[in-house]
Amino acid sequence: MNITRENIDDLNAIVKVDIAKEDYSGKVEKILKDYRKNANIPGFRKGHVPMGMVKKQYGKAVLVDEVNKLLQDALNKYLTEEKLDVLGNPLPKEQENFDWDQENYSFEFELGLSPQFDVNLETKEPITHYKIVAGDEMIENQITHIRKQYGKLVSKDVVEEGDVVAGTFKNEEEGIENEISLPLENIDGKEQREKFLGAKVGDTITINTKGLFEDDHKFQDVLKVDHDKAHGLDIEVSFTISEINKQELAELDQELFDKLFGKDEVKSVEDLKEKIKEDAAKQFKQQSDQQLLNDVTEALIENNKFDLPKEFLQKWIQTVGEKPLTEEEAKEEYEKSEQGLRFQLIEGKLIRENNLEVKFEDLKAFATDRIKEQMAQFGQMNPSEKELDDIAARVLSNQDEVKRLSEQLMNEKLLDFYKENIKLEEKEVTYEDFVKEIYK
Structure with missing residues (x-):
């Protein structure tokens, strides 16, 4: 076997692999002999099939398989030994009039070579490394969230801004009936919220779903409708109030600090x-x-x-x-x-x-x-x-x-x-x- 390389330029090369009969014949003969021992062909006892018949039936397939194995092994070994840094995989060149009936074979492969370069770490301008911090508004919002999370609900008789109303949404035609607790601040739009203000337990309010929430996906939870129906939902629903609560914020005291972060950490x-x-x-x-x-x-x-x-x-x-x-x-x-x-x-x-x-x-x-x-x-x-x-x-x-x-x-x-x-x-x-x- 002989392998040669022709460099077309710095990034492309052709590798030629020449395989002679002596490179593969021994392996092919051994495999065919094994086939002969185990072949079941009508009219012949197992192990006594004429070798000529075995070669005629299996010879070409075994030859092609063994030459291809030999070719791939040789090519991979060559690339490793030559320390060639290739991109992608070698591409076999098409050969006109290729004949498997000949005894010696030549194969050519195109190679894409990795470019040679030095990495330059110098940049024209310094690269910005952001140090992201929480602004005052974010900190205040987080404190409010903590106070709500650890606060308590106080029962009320009349709905005011900032309250939490519990009740049931209904629309018989659409098959909607769902109990939910709804913070008034989640309702999008002043006009929609005002329909709740002044209402009492037992009152029923009729509202339109169009623009009720900032995100239509909210209807999947609030009304228990599927994803497709939630998008652009525009129907009237009733809401019967069963409970009114005011969110009383937790005090920012040592008891809360210890509960959140451990004793005396804050x-x-x-x-x-x-x-x-x-x-x-x-x-x-x-x-x-x-x-x-x-x-x-x-x-x-x-x-x-x-x-x-x-x-x-x-x-x-x-x-x-x-x-x-x-x-x-x-x-x-x-x-x-x-x-x-x-x-x-x-x-x-x-x-x-x-x-x-x-x-x-x-x-x-x-x-x-x-x-x-x-x-x-x-x-x-x-x-x-x-x-x-x-x-x-x-x-x-x-x-x-x-x-x-x-x-x-x-x-x-x-x-x-x-x-x-x-x-x-x-x-x-x-x-x-x-x-x-x-x-x-």
Whole structure:
């Protein structure tokens, strides 16, 4: 067997594999002899079928199969030994008048080679690293939410703004009859809310569903209608009041603080605001880091220009899926995936050159930390080392989980690398301003 390579240019090459009869004949003969021993052909005793008949019936199929196996093994070994960094897979070149009846064969493959480049981490302008914080409005809203959650309902006789009314929605024609407790503030529109004001227990109010709630999906819970019917629902419904309650907010005192955070962890409203701000910052960190990853990705692609074997990749895309694509479809697919491929090459080079690979001991420690966090959410603050090891072993025996955790850990390693090696500019913003700036 002989393998040679012709470099067309820096990104394309042709590999030629020559296979001689002596490369495959021994293996083919052995397989055919085994076939002969086990063949059941009418008129012949098992093991006594003439070899000529076995070759005639099975010879071509065995030959093709063994040559293809030999070809793939040789090609893979060659790419490994030559340390060729290829994109996609080798594409066999079509050969006119190919004849399996000959004894020696030649096969040619097109290769798309990965470009050679150095990653430039210098950017024209510093990349913004957002530090997302809870603004005063968000903090006050969270305090109000806490006070409502731990407050109590006080029974009333007459409905006023801010009350919670319990009752039954009805529409006989539509088959609607549903009991529900409804905060008046959830009703969208002043005119609709005013129909409830001044009403008493036992009163029945008739209202139209159009624009009753800001989101029509709310009707799925309030009226128990299906998803499709909820959209644009425009009917009249009656609401018979069975109970009126006023939401009495909980006092911001030490008893509430201890209930929320543990004894003496928070001692004042100012401490509470600071605690809410700290907790919010932890929650927002994931969004901040993801945005940094997005922005760094764009900057690295923009900052590192190199050529790709475009024509080869489009041909490869045509054949790689379950269903072959047309040239035009492959071209569209390539254009959609080109930026992702460029970043994949940049990221891969950074990982290799800076030893950022995920090792098993790192993955186990990472998985254990995630397990601790989840257990803490359910009140298990001090799990034993054996318990953690057992759970981690079960998690890491699942290949899907291993892949998911490995990707998360690699993202963390890359984030740390970017924060240390790319010029960043920290910008503190409230969550509301962050959303406006990113999704403007």
